[in-house]
Structures are given as structure tokens and as C-alpha cells.
Amino acid sequence: MAARVRSFPDVLLSVENISLSFGGVKALTDISFDIAKGEIRAIIGPNGAGKSSMLNCINGFYHPQQGAITYKGVRRSQMKPHEAAEQGIARTFQNIALFRGMSTLDNIMTGRNLRMKTGLFWQALHIGPAQREEIENRKAVERIIDFLEIQHIRKAPVGQLPYGLQKRVELGRALAAEPELLLLDEPMAGMNIEEKQDMCRFILDVNDEFGTTICLIEHDMGVVMDISDRVVVLDYGKKIGDGVPDEVRSNEAVVAAYLGVSH
């Protein structure tokens, strides 16, 4: 398991001293780390460590009480989710958040939402620019469907698909936006070995082929150490480790958080 060693000179996103609390519960305390352009960055930690809260801060679902996030050189303390999407941040969710009533195709088409610009007027008539645009974007979606090998479920309502495929459709929807930064919240949770391997392959391919920066949360340590360039470790809302997989693996605090130590 040789960790891949690649170098990334540019910082895409940096998190500075983020603190987030819900009432008296401190979800995140003074967290700082950065995500370099083009890398695969993992966030790991035991249950309840604040990993999902961190992602939710990055894409604007949560607004941290303290700290700031600098994305593409612009520093801000809060951002709305749809603004994050406009800035090129796409994501998937821990418990799948697909549009259950819609087909696979329509689900992925919603990911193109921001790429489509024709006004309401043309859309209402469904002619001219609106129709051309619909066709163009449909092509892009078909490419994603091919890429993720889900041609056979193109028209199926996603609510009826098996779990692994739903996760894949959700990835497709995020990819459809052609994001610069892709946030994946436990993309492999609940999958069998084969499905996990597929998902790993897709994540690596997305990173290689499109140069998409990826930030993922994952529990499967084998997977994390294999595919990520750098790993940040959270425990009880605090950062306890940050570095390349080998460093993190040998970090005592990390080992303690995972295995427990006698004090």
C-alpha cells in the first residue's frame, strides 16, 4: 500500500479557526486546514467527531460562529448553499439525498441547473434557446451516465434503486455541475467490497480525468489511506492530526482516538 506522492502547489480552499456550536454543544472547535487544488483530501474521525459538520460549513448549510473560509482567494464567514454551488462546490450526502420521485436522468439533470441560463419566458414556451440548451445539457448528462456505468437505470425512478446505485446516481448529480471542489460525505458507507472498489475507481478517475479537487469523509481506513493524498483527523470537534496517510497512521493521538488508550 504505497501512498501516492504527488505535489500540489495551489491552495483551493482554506479553513481558518472555524468554531461551530449548537446551543451548548460544541461541534467544531478552532479547526484550521487547507485543501490544495487537484488533491484528494480525506476527513476522518470517530462517529460524532464533527466531520459532516465540517462539510456542511464548507458548502454553507451551517454557518460557523467563528472563523472564516477562504475559497478561490475570497475570504468569507458565511455563504448560502446555492451560492456555494454557483462557486463550483458540489456535494453528496451521508444519508442519500436524491429526488426520489424523479428518474436517474432527471436527477442528474438537476445537477446541470446552474449551467442552464435561458429565461423563464423561453422555457415556458419550450422552444428556441430553451430547447437547444436542454439538448446540449442532456448530452453532458449522458456522458456522465456512461462514465458511471449506469446506462441501464437511466429511466428508473431512483427511489426503487438499490443503495449502491443510489450512491452512484448521487455522485453523478454532483459531477453534472462540473464542480471544482467535490465534497463526498461517506461515499462508500454501507457498500459491499465490489461496490466500494467501483466507487474508488470513479473517485480516482474523476480526480485524474477532470482534475476535480475532492474532499471526502470515509470510515473505511483501507480506502482512505489508499486513495487520499492528505488526511485530516477530527475527534470531539478538535483537529488531532493532519498530513499524508503514512504520517497520520503513525500519529499517536490518532491511534488513541481510534483504539482508545488507558490514561
Place this chain on the structure above:
Amino acid sequence: MLGAFLETLIGGLLTGVLYSLVALGFVLIFKASGVFNFAQGAMVLFAALTIARLSGEIDNKEVHLANFVVAAAILGVAVALIGWYAWREYVARGAGPDERRKMQMLAAVGALVGGIAAYSYGKGAWPIWLAIAATAAIMGLLAYAIERLVLRHLVNQEGIILFMATLGIANFLDGFGQTLWGSDIYKINLGLPKDPLFLFENVFPGGLLVDPGELVAAGIAAGLVVVLAIFFQKTRVGRALRAVADDHAAAQSVGIPLNTIWLIVWTVSGLVALAAGLIWGAKLGVQFSISLIALKALPVLILGGFTSVPGAIVGGLIIGAGEKLSEVFLAPVLVKAFDLAGGGIENWFAYMLALVFLLFRPQGLFGERIIERV
């Protein structure tokens, strides 16, 4: 006999189209936010009242100047907001932060124009087209107010909480409409032809009697229904609406702004309420009972499915035709067989039909089947 049957059927279908229109208002909001909008009936009444009062002649002693000043101001602001939205949508997509100042200026100009309009038309009797346009603007503004004051604070809440909120909106609108416009019975004169038409006189003795006013109304309603159906099924905004209905968080994550979508939906359903209020008001007169039309839409929704635009259309037609046919043909039979005092089937037949449907297809004719993986 066949002639009488067809005549009843046609009359029923024409009424049915109007039911579809009301039901459609419900479906739109339900699809886009998963909320059964209890205020739809109140919106129909409010729209009808507004049109009636703006277009109707008003006795001198009845003039409440304040009403018209308020209406005109609302109108002005609404015109300005719509103008601003159009400007942003078509001319300067994604323009900078000075948008807001321009909007404020537009609103000021709009209010001024509205004030002048109010002064010159202070006694009502606006031409019908102007009254309709003004009401459309007011419905848009109402949608904005509902989004801003109520819905925005309830993002990611349970459906039942949003439902309770619409109950509140319904009560408020019922009262507010009467505060603003009074509670008398008003007329809307659309200038529709009144003389009955006789079709196929050479086929059936005496021909088929059809009310041309209903024909025109049904035509308008049908056109509206078709446009809306295409809009919601085939366009980007339509897809965004369905996305919002399914999952708020996921919709936001792909860059769909929840607030804008809700504004669009409520505006559209406000316009649908306007059309329904206009047609029903012209037919029955504008009175409080119009808001109960909402209840007529319930069996239509159960029949067609809460989430289906085609369902609302077909359901409306079935209920409309079923009602009239049962009244004319089933009632006499029942009255005779059981020695009843009278018919009145029209009033409960729709609900019976809906109940039977519920037993066999709980999701309605075209509704989405609910499938849960366990």
C-alpha cells in the same frame, strides 16, 4: 335521450375544466413544497374580490379612498418588483450589489405610477383588462409576502407545520380581503356572450344546448392547464420545482435557490387562483362561498393524485361530468326507488367517487406510487 345525455356530459365537462383549474393550484404547490396549501380557496376569493372591486362601478357613499390608495401602492410596488425581476432575469444576469438600489428606485417609480392610477381611478370602474393586470401584480406581491414572512422561516420543517402555516394564511386572507374590499356580493362582468348556443341541430331534435360563456371559460382554463403542464414537466424550472419538493437540502446543494423557487410557485398558483376566481366570479358572483371551491378540488386531487398535473386535469373532468350525470340520471332513479324527498346528489357524489378511489388506488390515478425499501 342520447341528446340529453350528451348535453349533460358537455355541461359537466365544462364545469370539470374549472375544477381542474382549482385543483391545479393545489398540485403546483404540493409538488414544489410537499405542502397541501389550505389557502388556495382563500386566494381564489381574494383574487376575485380584487378584480370585482377594481372593475366594478361603486356608489359614491361606498368609496373607501383608503382601499384604493392601499391597492394602488401595492400595485405600484408589485409592478416595480416584476420589472426588477424581469430586468435581472433577461438583461443583467448576476449583476452586482447595486441591483438593490435600482430595485428601490423602480419601486419608488412604481408606487408613484400606482398613486397616479389610484387618483384617476379612485372610484373603481377600471377597464376589466387593467383590473386583471393589477390583480395579477397583487397576487405576485402576495406570493412574495408569503415567501418572505412565512415560508422562509420554515425551511426544512415538517410538512404538517407548513400545512398549519397555510391554514393561518387562509384565515388571514379571508379577513384581509374583506377588510380591504368589503364583504358584499359583487359581480364581475367579463362581457362574455350570454345567448345559449345550439349545436348539431340536424342530428338531435332541438340540438345540444351549450352555454357559450362556459365554453370560453373552459377554453381559457384548458389553455392555462396545458401551458402549466408543459412548464412543470419539461423545463429546467419545472425540474427544479420537483427537486425542491423531494429534498430541500439536496436541491440547495445543486444550486437551486429555495426562496426563488417558492416565490415562483406561489406566484403561479396565485395566477391560477386569479383565473379561477375570475371565471367562478363571473359565473356565480363574488361571495365568500367561492373560497369553499377549494373543497370541490379535494375529491379531484384524491382522484387524480396530489402530485400529478395530468391527474388534476382528468380528475376534474371525471368529477365534473360524474356530478352532472349523476344528478340528472341517477338521482331520479334513486328518488323513485327509495321514495326519497329529493336529489342533491351533486353535492356528495364527488366525495363518494373519491372515497371509492381511495380504497383501490390510494395514490390516485396518476399519483406516484409510494415505494419504501425496508
